[in-house]
Amino acid sequence: MKSIQKRGRLLAVASSGGHWVQLRRIAPAFAGFEIVYVTVLHSYRSQVPENRFYIVNDATRWNKLALVLLAMRLAWIIAKERPQVVVSTGAAPGYFALIFGQLFGAKTIWIDSMANIDHLSMSGSHVGKYADLWLTQWPHLARAEGPYYRGSVL
Amino acid sequence: MIFVTVGSQEPFDRLIRAIDEWAGLRARADVFAQVAGSTYRAKHIEVTDFVDPSEFSRRVEGAAVVVAHAGMGSIISALELGKPIVVMPRRANLRETRNDHQVATAGRFGQQGRVIVAQDEQELGVKLDQAIALRRTHRINAEASSQLLTTIRAFLDESFCQQQSRIQVEPNARQRGGLRSY
Numbered sequence: 001m002k003s004i005q006k007r008g009r010l011l012a013v014a015s016s017g018g019h020w021v022q023l024r025r026i027a028p029a030f031a032g033f034e035i036v037y038v039t040v041l042h043s044y045r046s047q048v049p050e051n052r053f054y055i056v057n058d059a060t061r062w063n064k065l066a067l068v069l070l071a072m073r074l075a076w077i078i079a080k081e082r083p084q085v086v087v088s089t090g091a092a093p094g095y096f097a098l099i100f101g102q103l104f105g106a107k108t109i110w111i112d113s114m115a116n117i118d119h120l121s122m123s124g125s126h127v128g129k130y131a132d133l134w135l136t137q138w139p140h141l142a143r144a145e146g147p148y149y150r151g152s153v154l
Numbered sequence: 155m156i157f158v159t160v161g162s163q164e165p166f167d168r169l170i171r172a173i174d175e176w177a178g179l180r181a182r183a184d185v186f187a188q189v190a191g192s193t194y195r196a197k198h199i200e201v202t203d204f205v206d207p208s209e210f211s212r213r214v215e216g217a218a219v220v221v222a223h224a225g226m227g228s229i230i231s232a233l234e235l236g237k238p239i240v241v242m243p244r245r246a247n248l249r250e251t252r253n254d255h256q257v258a259t260a261g262r263f264g265q266q267g268r269v270i271v272a273q274d275e276q277e278l279g280v281k282l283d284q285a286i287a288l289r290r291t292h293r294i295n296a297e298a299s300s301q302l303l304t305t306i307r308a309f310l311d312e313s314f315c316q317q318q319s320r321i322q323v324e325p326n327a328r329q330r331g332g333l334r335s336y
Contacts, residue, residue: 007314016162018226025230025298029306041162043206085310107313109306115226117258133309151301154230154294
């Protein structure tokens with residue numbers, strides 16, 4: 001790897017499918033940071049072979065036990081990594097990552113998935129108070145107090 | 155080849171059955187479907203539960219047309235590789251998802267001409283025949299829009315006050331002040 005001066009550690013968090021694909025499309029903005037990925041499928045590791053990589057369980061609001069396990073796992077990862085920045089495109093893993101990230105002093109960025117067209121995602125609407133930069137990808141979902149619209153992954 | 159994908163989360167038998175019947179009708183022996191643990195027994199198409207990202211890219215690359223649920227991952231992957239994509243949205247009332255976000259996705263992306271939408275299994279065959287007649291080669295850029303990337307870079311620069319790789323912040327955003335105004 002090229003030895004570039006690192007600006008710090010950035011934790012990039014996404015669950016599977018569209019969340020992951022969208023995270024990968026914004027990764028060029030993270031230049032200069034040591035990027036550590038957190039996702040839910042082992043098979044994604046091959047796409048980021050140079051980066052450190054964590055797997056967490058995914059969870060929905062209908063499975064409380066999975067939510068608790070997920071929250072504990074994210075708290076552990078963040079306590080261990082101490083990232084300067086936490087970024088997520090959703091869903092549940094990113095929500096907890098932003099909460100614990102902010103608790104540990106990281107700058108936090110939430111980009112709500114482009115799939116959320118009629119309204120923000122569940123996690124995306126609740127994550128606002130933990131996000132230093134809180135974005136939607138649809139102009140009609142932007143509000144004066146956030147989330148803001150600043151373009152999309154397409 | 156026709157590549158069919160229902161995403162990484164759960165099966166979508168309504169789509170797989172419709173494709174299977176279409177393949178029988180058209181005598182197509184070159185349909186490959188990723189079905190995410192479906193229990194439907196396909197007669198005319200080859201199925202597998204999951205494919206890893208490299209095989210996924212290879213399958214899309216080799217396909218004349220991609221058929222998928224209206225998930226962002228499937229749509230963006232097809233657009234990145236310049237393939238026509240027919241999407242059929244999962245429906246909440248059929249318990250295929252928890253809400254109708256895929257109906258909204260199909261609607262928006264269909265209006266924009268980025269995808270071909272089959273609202274249901276009855277429409278699928280016709281839309282698929284249309285898509286096969288297309289010869290799309292335009293690939294979208296692999297990166298997010300420059301507005302979004304610039305916003306994130308500016309936020310990171312502002313947060314860490316680094317001299318190197320300083321990106322010009324939009325003047326309006328800076329005047330409004332405060333990180334949350336980006």
